[in-house]
Amino acid sequence: MEWSYWRAFRELSTERPGGLTTGPIPWSAIEKYAERKPGLNPDTFLLLMREMDDVYLFHQTNEKPSSR
Structure with missing residues (x-):
């Protein structure tokens, strides 16, 4: 792959803390x-993952869904 x-x-995303x-x-x-x-720039990778995570x-x- x-x-x-x-x-x-x-x-x-599987590393997210659990909880409510x-x-x-x-x-x-x-x-x-x-x-x-x-070969991966760790600073660029961190920035990109943080941006993706913020959107998520x-x-x-x-x-x-609203509860009514």
Whole structure:
């Protein structure tokens, strides 16, 4: 399988803390993932994963069905 940012994001999403609310992907998980990809700029990867995660979390918060 080919590596992609989307695949990385999906894999890293499994590292989210559990609980009642969806939290961000831990920095340590993103850093560890970046270390395993030779040639990948860790700072750029962190920035990109954070941007993707922000959009994901925004939609998780704002697209919940209303309970009536």
